[in-house]
Amino acid sequence: MKRFIYIVLAVVVATLTSCMHNGGDIGPLFGQWRLEQVEHNDIVQECDTVFFSFQSDVFQIRKIIYNSYDYSVFMGLYERQEDFIKFNIYNYNSKEILTPEYEQVALADLASMYIDTVVPVFKVIELDNKCMTLEYNDYYYYFKKLN
Secondary structure, eight states: OHHHHHHHHHHHHHHHHHTOSGGGOOTTTOEEEEEEEEEETTEEEEOOSEEEEEETTEEEEEEEEGGGTEEEEEEEEEEEETTEEEEEEEEETTEEOOSHHHHHHHHHHHGGGTOOSSSOEEEEEEESSSEEEEEETTEEEEEEEOO
8 A cells, every 4th residue: 555655646746747847937928829919000900820839948930821721830049038028030831041032931921920020029018827918110919828
């Protein structure tokens, strides 16, 4: 019976420690966010096809294109400094952005999200465990946390 208790205890401890990220403190940015709407000059555009994901210092932006059942993926590193998040987009649709020509292809796709550079800096207006509001070039991005 003692042996059974030790085995169960070991499984519970292993399970709990495997779920912790960065010593348990993952912060409110960690996880997946759905872009709910974009606002510019009091014009609100609803959105449910763009997802931002954050883990450690890595991010992913996934844009779903429903009418063609396709998607675009942007990946890279980000830095958060006080009220700003700086993105460095290094990869577009599983290919590194190494040439100016391919950078223009990526920028053409980013333009649909009103992003005009592969190194955008967003101002953090609001960030908690449920909602995030970012501002970039007078566009306000409202997100809802999914997990």
